[in-house]
Amino acid sequence: MNRRDFMALSSATIAATAFSGTPALGQDASFTKRFASTDQLAAYTRLSALLEHPAIMAHRAGYYPWGGIPECSIFGAEQVIKRGPAFIEIDVRTSADGVPVCVHDETLDRGTTGTGRVDEVSADYIAGLTLRDNLGQATGYSIPTFEDFLDWGENGAMLWLDTKDIDPALLVEMVRARGAESRVIVSAYGREILEHYQELAPDLVYFVPFIEGLGLPDVQSILDTGLNPGHLIGMAGFDLPNMKGTLALAEIDAPALLDVQNIDRRYEPGNVNPNLYTRAVEEGLPFICTDQYSAALDALGITDWA
Template structure:
């Protein structure tokens, strides 16, 4: 009996260890795959984009550790925030200052990369962790074969953003946030492989992207933070063009006080027509919409699992 119990315990421990060493991944190998992943079909797999990399207890925002923690629970893309250091390196940091998310003080741009690498990151509760500030290059290298990074617009010049994507041949797993058709055209004219998270909050904005000849195959549309009925015609017009739509819950529904209330809000977003949710509460939001994932979808081929060390 003791031997059986011991064997069972060892097997259980091995299975647990195996589960902990497995992450959800997006099987996207090329820019063409990425465009296919974001093409609206009407039978898509709803999923989560982690705002600032996902904001979960013990795992600081904009950290590789936060990305990996989210992927242990759910497939996801990640919206991240590149900022320039004093010596023109690019690190991940939402705020222009260091106090809220690190053990440092002052402006990010007043420190060299080497100086910033001496600091520790804080989690959502302000607790200091053992994690360090990552560079954008570190994140890009880590993300390949695992997920998609969406670069928000902070203080990094467009030229530097375009250059780092080209340097790493990262068009398959790095997207750029653009706030207007003019910004999208700047990137598209220089690198027609780049895919965008584009602000398309109105019919007028839709028409501006169309007039600028930005291919709809290269756009995933951010339609705003509110799940409002007025979005229905915009969803229809974007879906007709093969475009997925996203709502960001970070400034709205993520802040609701109750877990059940938040879960209902996340589900309603997908039920009303959005294809994905950008959430601070990446794991919680993914759990809430899991029941809405269809049993069959042409997008299943993009979702998989991978063992990590």
């Protein structure tokens, strides 16, 4: 998809189509997926497979940018699996005393009732706080630890781990201790981090964006770390895809995640343009990170895991 096409998608002149943009609170159904191995998860997330069954990632665990559901909360993640099949992104940081917690920002000031840098306060301090929603209102929901999310994910929820500053050895240890290898996708930012992960856990499925300054400017540099190309998910870009990188990934059947959060949050819930999602899939970008996961599921007709 070229720049002109994507700019057209974000134009306010496009006629919007109504979708159910709010999470389906209170449903009993649970849309989860269990893979028997990391190889099965890898096969499910190949580009050729996703072109047959597109996949949605619920950004920041399905938070609600218009208030009520805070970022990286287990409550938000529960609404995702009640609404439909989607990968659940969580951000993982580490407290001053070494406990991985799920907080998006490097500081606590915006998203919680606390203050200070996450890596400069104790886990006990963080445990005493609650999350704020995107409008700044305190919600009463506690800040989950990474352990909390891994334990919750035993229900079959698929977790996408946006690793902010967690030590790779600790992450792998915690994932393995719970047998969670086939229900997580691990982000790796930069050559040094990716090489460390390849020494520790070459069997996992990894999200690796192109990062020029950290030694991963292209697909070959990523594969030179020893990463199994069949376990790689790349990054198409934010809103406007990097077509050179996307096509290079396609040559090894690796998908390129397209993050449309900057576009789709411009639409009010219930008034989202379906072309944003359908055109992306038509142009070979069937893995989409979105703030409007409910609308994206509707637009693409995704009613269950493949």
